[in-house]
Amino acid sequence: xxxxxxxxxxxxxxxxxxxxxxxxxxxxxxxxxxxxxxxxxxxxxxxxxxxxxxxxxxxxxxxxxxxxxxxxxxxxxxxxxxxxxxxxxxxxxxxxxxxxxxxxxxxxxxxxxxxxxxxxxxxxxxxxxxxxxxxxxxxxxxxxxxxxxxxxxxxxxxxxxxxxxxxxxxxxxxxxxxxxxxxxxxxxxxxxxxxxxxxxxxxxxxxxxxxxxxxxxxxxxxxxxxxxxxxxxxxxxxxxxxxxxxxxxxxxxxxxxxxxxxxxxxxxxxxxxxxxxxxxxxxxxxxxxxxxxxxxxxxxxxxxxxxxxxxxxxxxxxxxxxxxxxxxxxxxxxxxxxxxxxxxxxxxxxxxxxxxxxxxxxxxxxxxxxxxxxxxxxxxxxxxxxxxxxxxxxxxxxxxxxxxxxxxxxxxxxxxxxxxxxxxxxxxxxxxxxxx
Amino acid sequence: xxxxxxxxxxxxxxxxxxxxxxxxxxxxxxxxxxxxxxxxxxxxxxxxxxxxxxxxxxxxxxxxxxxxxxxxxxxxxxxxxxxxxxxxxxxxxxxxxxxxxxxxxxxxxxxxxxxxxxxxxxxxxxxxxxxxxxxxxxxxxxxxxxxxxxxxxxxxxxxxxxxxxxxxxxxxxxxxxxxxxxxxxxxxxxxxxxxxxxxxxxxxxxxxxxxxxxxxxxxxxxxxxxxxxxxxxxxxxxxxxxxxxxxxxxxxxxxxxxxxxxxxxxxxxxxxxxxxxxxxxxxxxxxxxxxxxxxxxxxxx
Numbered sequence: 251x252x253x254x255x256x257x258x259x260x261x262x263x264x265x266x267x268x269x270x271x272x273x274x275x276x277x278x279x280x281x282x283x284x285x286x287x288x289x290x291x292x293x294x295x296x297x298x299x300x301x302x303x304x305x306x307x308x309x310x311x312x313x314x315x316x317x318x319x320x321x322x323x324x325x326x327x328x329x330x331x332x333x334x335x336x337x338x339x340x341x342x343x344x345x346x347x348x349x350x351x352x353x354x355x356x357x358x359x360x361x362x363x364x365x366x367x368x369x370x371x372x373x374x375x376x377x378x379x380x381x382x383x384x385x386x387x388x389x390x391x392x393x394x395x396x397x398x399x400x401x402x403x404x405x406x407x408x409x410x411x412x413x414x415x416x417x418x419x420x421x422x423x424x425x426x427x428x429x430x431x432x433x434x435x436x437x438x439x440x441x442x443x444x445x446x447x448x449x450x451x452x453x454x455x456x457x458x459x460x461x462x463x464x465x466x467x468x469x470x471x472x473x474x475x476x477x478x479x480x481x482x483x484x485x486x487x488x489x490x491x492x493x494x495x496x497x498x499x500x501x502x503x504x505x506x507x508x509x510x511x512x513x514x515x516x517x518x519x520x521x522x523x524x525x526x527x528x529x530x531x532x533x534x535x536x537x538x539x540x541x542x543x544x545x546x547x548x549x550x551x552x553x554x555x556x557x558x559x560x561x562x563x564x565x566x567x568x569x570x571x572x573x574x575x576x577x578x579x580x581x582x583x584x585x586x587x588x589x590x591x592x593x594x595x596x597x598x599x600x601x602x603x604x605x606x607x608x609x610x611x612x613x614x615x616x617x618x619x620x621x622x623x624x625x626x627x628x629x630x631x632x633x634x635x636x637x638x639x640x641x642x643x644x645x646x647x648x649x650x651x652x653x654x655x656x657x658x659x660x661x662x663x664x665x666x667x668x669x670x671x672x673x674x675x676x677x678x679x680x681x682x683x684x685x686x
Numbered sequence: 687x688x689x690x691x692x693x694x695x696x697x698x699x700x701x702x703x704x705x706x707x708x709x710x711x712x713x714x715x716x717x718x719x720x721x722x723x724x725x726x727x728x729x730x731x732x733x734x735x736x737x738x739x740x741x742x743x744x745x746x747x748x749x750x751x752x753x754x755x756x757x758x759x760x761x762x763x764x765x766x767x768x769x770x771x772x773x774x775x776x777x778x779x780x781x782x783x784x785x786x787x788x789x790x791x792x793x794x795x796x797x798x799x800x801x802x803x804x805x806x807x808x809x810x811x812x813x814x815x816x817x818x819x820x821x822x823x824x825x826x827x828x829x830x831x832x833x834x835x836x837x838x839x840x841x842x843x844x845x846x847x848x849x850x851x852x853x854x855x856x857x858x859x860x861x862x863x864x865x866x867x868x869x870x871x872x873x874x875x876x877x878x879x880x881x882x883x884x885x886x887x888x889x890x891x892x893x894x895x896x897x898x899x900x901x902x903x904x905x906x907x908x909x910x911x912x913x914x915x916x917x918x919x920x921x922x923x924x925x926x927x928x929x930x931x932x933x934x935x936x937x938x939x940x941x942x943x944x945x946x947x948x949x950x951x952x953x954x955x956x957x958x959x960x961x962x963x964x965x966x967x968x969x970x971x972x973x974x975x976x977x978x979x980x981x982x983x984x985x986x987x
Contacts, residue, residue: 260695263694339878487711496739654854660858662858668850669851
């Protein structure tokens with residue numbers, strides 16, 4: 251190696267994206283192609299895939315889909331049973347892929363995988379166009395407020411790289427993105443199998459002048475607005491050393507979840523509404539002047555106020571979150587035992603834990619037709635519903651569309667302790683982006 | 687790069703520290719599994735940072751197979767002193783003496799599998815309810831599917847088909863009596879991220895990671911240290927080579943890499959141009975295509 255690569259690697263940006271597609275849309279092949287063409291596959295991994303391809307009767311042809319098939323149970327059944335995470339880097343960015351299966355019964359995995367994504371890639375088979383599952387994937391991208399959606403029209407090789415087919419899909423999809431109010435939708439014609447427009451530009455789509463999928467992923471802006479949000483810091487842990495050197499040290503450890511905190515900022519502690527001022531921001535043994543999203547820091551305040559885990563630090567002069575025990579949310583149900591209207595659940599919201607009762611199920615969403623269902627309020631696994639809950643302790647929350655951390659919560663079964671629901675808080679559903 | 691954007695390393699660090707603090711808050715008796723390898727060294731430093739200036743609020747446990755490189759043990763003891771952590775050692779030798787496990791025989795014998803029993807016994811003995819490990823999802827295909835908070839039943843088993851959904855950064859560590867969690871704060875780091883972080887934070891490492899001359903022998907394409915813990919066949923001659931460890935396990939499962947890298951910069955360049963994965967040199971993963979999946983289901987990390 252002539253020149254050290256070390257320096258360039260230390261200050262890359264991180265982009266998280268999820269992939270969703272139906273069973274035969276070629277999703278595994280696409281990820282395999284992305285890893286292979288960006289030279290993120292090592293020889294021993296490739297050899298294992300070659301061996302497996304041969305054993306499964308694929309001859310000498312390397313089946314790139316096998317690069318991402320994880321567990322024995324999956325290989326035997328030829329399916330993907332859970333979210334798998336993949337990693338690769340180019341000189342520009344480091345990428346985390348949440349690879350989520352597209353079967354009808356796995357909406358919960360898709361929600362899980364997409365919950366932290368900056369970009370959702372939705373695969374569409376060029377031969378089939380937009381199908382019900384495409385709508386479901388798009389709905390989930392909208393529900394989770396993923397800032398960017400890339401519609402990858404795959405298997406273009408099987409429709410002779412027809413511009414007409416591609417444009418027809420764009421036209422049809424625009425209907426969906428209008429209904430769902432998707433913000434930034436990008437269309438790319440690809441062939442995952444042959445590699446067209448995945449990493450390298452295709453010579454077979456001369457009519458397409460846009461970027462390849464990887465070029466797009468390398469240049470999309472990443473969560474650029476986070477630092478402009480009202481500042482929020484859910485307190486995780488109170489740091490009290492009780493040592494001679496740090497006798498009076500009392501710090502509030504947490505991750506900045508929106509906005510920026512600076513030394514000297516006037517702070518309100520919620521729910522107590524106690525006020526104080528930041529005198530120090532610590533990161534390990536280092537002291538900082540400011541902390542921004544999503545930094546993990548420890549904040550010290552001027553006054554000896556009562557702050558504990560679950561409290562929320564906000565800036566006094568900025569828009570305040572709502573502090574209320576009544577919460578309205580869209581919930582994605584994740585458990586085989588249906589939601590119990592009138593039942594009690596444990597709630598985990600930011601660093602707070604409390605209990606809640608389900609007061610009402612307002613309606614369910616048919617995410618295949620994008621219509622509301624009001625006559626069936628039985629919320630089963632993979633259903634999305636609008637519900638109201640009342641919590642034991644008041645929550646300090648924003649709407650999910652304003653803040654992904656203070657606007658989200660999970661429901662936990664009181665007996666099994668399983669995570670049974672994923673909730674996105676809505677202020678007033680009429681105004682929400684995902685109200686249909 | 688735009689102003690006020692965390693670099694990938696800062697973002698990964700922040701995520702890991704967030705998880706470490708969640709563990710300290712949600713569990714009664716957490717423990718950090720320390721193997722002596724670079725991943726658990728990074729974990730130790732992250733933990734120190736997460737709670738500073740308070741002491742690390744949980745002990746470290748090292749499961750000692752009895753086949754460790756001497757450098758690993760020296761480094762371990764120095765690090766524990768430096769960070770002010772408490773160390774508990776679980777000995778595989780003891781599990782063998784107690785008849786809890788039977789030693790494998792033959793040239794490819796390894797205590798890698800046996801250490802699962804010692805690990806579970808140690809967790810049980812001290813009633814630890816959460817064990818933190820430095821496993822990464824990029825290491826192995828079974829790990830790619832595991833959660834940050836990995837729920838284990840009372841037998842320590844992992845059920846890949848029945849994992850709790852993990853949404854946003856909300857972690858559910860609730861459990862029934864007798865159950866526990868394995869927690870992997872650096873799940874999202876890659877091998878390269880770990881090395882870059884070590885460089886950025888200027889973390890000292892055991893000398894095994896840097897090039898050195900050593901007596902070695904080759905078996906099935908993997909270079910091993912020629913030490914008494916590792917019996918050789920007559921057809922496996924000892925040679926002297928310049929090598930280093932890319933990962934460190936115990937002597938019987940650590941493959942060595944031919945290398946002249948003697949600085950972190952050299953190592954990072956070497957990895958950037960490497961065409962095999964780090965676990966390509968781990969004989970414990972070569973036993974079968976689903977080796978890790980099977981060991982995890984049995985309670986392994």
